[in-house]
Amino acid sequence: MLVCGNWTEDWHPIQHKDKDGRFVRQVSGFRNWITPDGSAGPTGSDGFKAEAGRYRLYVALICPWASRTLMARKLKGLDDMIPVTIVNPELTNQGWRFGGYPGADQDPLFNTSYLHEIYTRADPSYSGRATVPVLWDMHRNEMVNNESADILRMLDTAFENLAPSDVRLYPADLAPEIDALNKPLYEKLNNGVYRAGFASTQEAYDEAVEGVFEMLDHLEARLRGQFLFGDRLTETDIRAFVTLIRFDAAYHGLFKTNQKRIADYPRLSAYMERILHLPGVIDSVSLDHITRGYYSIKALNPRGIRPSGPNHITDLFASVKAGRRA
Numbered sequence: 001m002l003v004c005g006n007w008t009e010d011w012h013p014i015q016h017k018d019k020d021g022r023f024v025r026q027v028s029g030f031r032n033w034i035t036p037d038g039s040a041g042p043t044g045s046d047g048f049k050a051e052a053g054r055y056r057l058y059v060a061l062i063c064p065w066a067s068r069t070l071m072a073r074k075l076k077g078l079d080d081m082i083p084v085t086i087v088n089p090e091l092t093n094q095g096w097r098f099g100g101y102p103g104a105d106q107d108p109l110f111n112t113s114y115l116h117e118i119y120t121r122a123d124p125s126y127s128g129r130a131t132v133p134v135l136w137d138m139h140r141n142e143m144v145n146n147e148s149a150d151i152l153r154m155l156d157t158a159f160e161n162l163a164p165s166d167v168r169l170y171p172a173d174l175a176p177e178i179d180a181l182n183k184p185l186y187e188k189l190n191n192g193v194y195r196a197g198f199a200s201t202q203e204a205y206d207e208a209v210e211g212v213f214e215m216l217d218h219l220e221a222r223l224r225g226q227f228l229f230g231d232r233l234t235e236t237d238i239r240a241f242v243t244l245i246r247f248d249a250a251y252h253g254l255f256k257t258n259q260k261r262i263a264d265y266p267r268l269s270a271y272m273e274r275i276l277h278l279p280g281v282i283d284s285v286s287l288d289h290i291t292r293g294y295y296s297i298k299a300l301n302p303r304g305i306r307p308s309g310p311n312h313i314t315d316l317f318a319s320v321k322a323g324r325r326a
Helices: 064-075 115-123 146-155 172-190 193-196 202-222 234-252 265-274 285-295 311-325
Strands: 033-035 047-049 055-059 084-086 134-139 141-144
Touching: 033 141, 033 146, 055 064, 055 234, 084 265, 115 141, 115 193, 134 202, 146 234, 146 285, 172 193, 172 202, 172 234, 193 202, 193 234, 202 265, 234 265, 234 285, 234 311, 265 311
Parallel strands: 033 047, 055 084
Antiparallel strands: 055 134, 134 141
16 A cells, blocks of 8 residues: 555555454545536535546446446446546556556556556555546546545536436435435445455454345345336446446355345346446446456455356346347
């Protein structure tokens, strides 16, 4: 990680843990917003005006948090507005690096080797982990934001004057309900799988796994329409999907969340497939990067052996891609 702008120790999946061995996620440090007129947003201290071609997203296709922003970019039709740089899925001793793997990009702005070098360009004295996603202002050479929840919401509204969309991921009339579901969804499922995989004690693991399957059972029972709020796609569906699509391929085995698979939940399976069929969504998901990345975590898989399946997920991807070509 970085300490006062200097790389000091090898990357390790456990960022912090509490006294009971629970995994504790780092809080994002860059929280400014892009807005239509450049005024400040709900967090941070500065505002950045929405302009085509001004901003770049740094992402990892392995990462569910980064994939939230990629999905929003696709669903909102912002591909031409916001270019993307994809890092190598394999986690190195210095964290995310650029290039060196199919589908991974070199850094087009500064020709750096590692993402942490982007962080020290933003703040030469930065301390912490260099995480994705990163939203970068190419005009001012500043990091705007590295919190996926913020980026998801700003992509929903900031560029509406430049790229009008019929998709509204955080509609005002559903906002209280979305916020209410997002909280346990994050705590029990999105972050819950990590709390299980990176638990340092049996008790912490047991607690995390219980929450994971409580939430999956709740979502299975809740689904009655196409999406979690009836027939309206919202940011909550994005938050759920990015974990569901990785579950059977990575979390079930590597993170030991193996009581059930998503394949054992009929409604969740159909829901996951329905979202994968939405225009552009499959372009934001790479099963190759997901399995390569997660199974490169040496603390959990020291020999780096990657499983060949699961077949039902590889078949699903093949089916969706074939349907798109037809």
